[in-house]
Amino acid sequence: MRKQSLLLAIFASVSLSAQLYSPNGAPITTNPSTGNVGIGIDNPTRKLTLNGDIYVQSAHALSFQDDTRMTITTADVQSISQPVSMPHYGFLFPNVVDGAELWMSGFQGVRVFTGGSKSPRFYIGPYGDAALQGKFEAKEIKVTLTPTADFVFAEAYDLPKLEDLEKHIKEKKHLPEIASAEQMEKEGVNVGEFQIKLLQKIEELTLYTIEQNKRIKELESKINNK
Numbered sequence: 001m002r003k004q005s006l007l008l009a010i011f012a013s014v015s016l017s018a019q020l021y022s023p024n025g026a027p028i029t030t031n032p033s034t035g036n037v038g039i040g041i042d043n044p045t046r047k048l049t050l051n052g053d054i055y056v057q058s059a060h061a062l063s064f065q066d067d068t069r070m071t072i073t074t075a076d077v078q079s080i081s082q083p084v085s086m087p088h089y090g091f092l093f094p095n096v097v098d099g100a101e102l103w104m105s106g107f108q109g110v111r112v113f114t115g116g117s118k119s120p121r122f123y124i125g126p127y128g129d130a131a132l133q134g135k136f137e138a139k140e141i142k143v144t145l146t147p148t149a150d151f152v153f154a155e156a157y158d159l160p161k162l163e164d165l166e167k168h169i170k171e172k173k174h175l176p177e178i179a180s181a182e183q184m185e186k187e188g189v190n191v192g193e194f195q196i197k198l199l200q201k202i203e204e205l206t207l208y209t210i211e212q213n214k215r216i217k218e219l220e221s222k223i224n225n226k
Helices: 002-017 162-172 181-187 191-224
Strands: 018-021 027-031 036-039 048-050 061-064 070-073 090-093 101-105 109-113 122-124 130-132
Antiparallel strands (some): 027 036, 070 090, 101 109
16 A cells, blocks of 8 residues: 555656656656756746756757748858858857848958858958948948048148149049049948048148138239338
């Protein structure tokens, strides 16, 4: 009778909420009624509930095969939809929205692919370089670049003669030290350097205006003294 009661108690315990104990005493709990498994916790509320840290040894990847199929890996990650790989130690979130993918890797930075594209639409390199294929909108952008164009106002600055400037414009169809439209379309524009060059031309134009104003006043003075 005692044996039967003991077996019945064990059966009830296993049926309702079974517990296994690891060597260090942390409980490993299974609940057949819900299918939930808990490690270090008595009442798991999810399929797997862990009270502690996770350490994966001698494995290539830890994957979550739901709609996002997130993969954490120490091996090369192969895109599910495109034959593109990412080096070791990275994250892959494929098919996030309309086939878009988000890759993060310590060796190749952050990459965002749109659906069906083999080249990233947005890229941040491991050394801080960034590239965007598309429009960029921001409320404020700060570009740090030295030197500025204030050297134009130095006494030793050789201000180009207007005659030479006119000749250059007729021949080249663009200002000196400013790339042509064809070159800009082909190679793009360095925003920081371009702003400095534009400031240089504005400062040169200011000096021309000051000089012309002096000459106008001299002519007015001569006319008034006649």
